[in-house]
Amino acid sequence: MSHSVELHDIGMTFGTTRAVGGVSFTVESGEFFSILGPSGCGKTTILRMIAGFLNPTEGRIVIGGRDMAGLGPDQRPTAMIFQSLALFPLMPVWENIAFGLEARGPQRPSGASGPTNC
Ligand SMILES: Nc1ncnc2c1ncn2[C@@H]1O[C@H](COP(=O)(O)OP(=O)(O)OP(=O)(O)O)[C@@H](O)[C@H]1O
Ligand SMILES: [Mg+2]
Numbered sequence: 600m601s602h603s604v605e606l607h608d609i610g611m612t613f614g615t616t617r618a619v620g621g622v623s624f625t626v627e628s629g630e631f632f633s634i635l636g637p638s639g640c641g642k643t644t645i646l647r648m649i650a651g652f653l654n655p656t657e658g659r660i661v662i663g664g665r666d667m668a669g670l671g672p673d674q675r676p677t678a679m680i681f682q683s684l685a686l687f688p689l690m691p692v693w694e695n696i697a698f699g700l701e702a703r704g705p706q707r708p709s710g711a712s713g714p715t716n717c
Contacts, residue, residue, distance in 0.1 A: 602628045602663045602676055604649060610657030611644050618644045620657075643682055650679040678703070 604626040611619040619641040626632040634642045647653040649660060651672040660667045667675055678699030680686070686695050 605661040606645070606649070606658065607661065608658040609645070609648060609655050609660065611641070611648060611653060612656045619648075619655075622658075646679060650677045651675045652679070676703075 606622055606624050609622045636642055648655050
């Protein structure tokens, strides 16, 4: 099953602040995708909308062919590592990333212990 992530003309306005506007892209299953831009351009807001922590004020988010409107973070096939204050300080980077994925059920392939250099 494809788990492509599609953003269709997504926008987010906080009061009078237009944090994100007119963002559309598709991330195919298995693709590595980065969002780059200056501080305050809306990167975290986009991620929070994909993960379901914010509801877009405009546009649609479709994951695996399913419209995510109205679905909370626990109902989406997503995991998010927050920018700050929400990492497990005693875990290395790999374990912080793996934690959310493993909590959802899929186990690591046998023998996989993660990168040794991070
Ligand atoms: N909850 C909020 N209420 C009001 N304004 C917000 C809120 N969250 C973000 N903003 C504003 O939306 C804009 C985009 O913020 P965002 O955090 O998405 O930027 P960013 O690209 O992740 O920045 P950085 O690189 O500094 O992490 C900024 O102007 C920010 O002040
Ligand atoms: Mg940010």
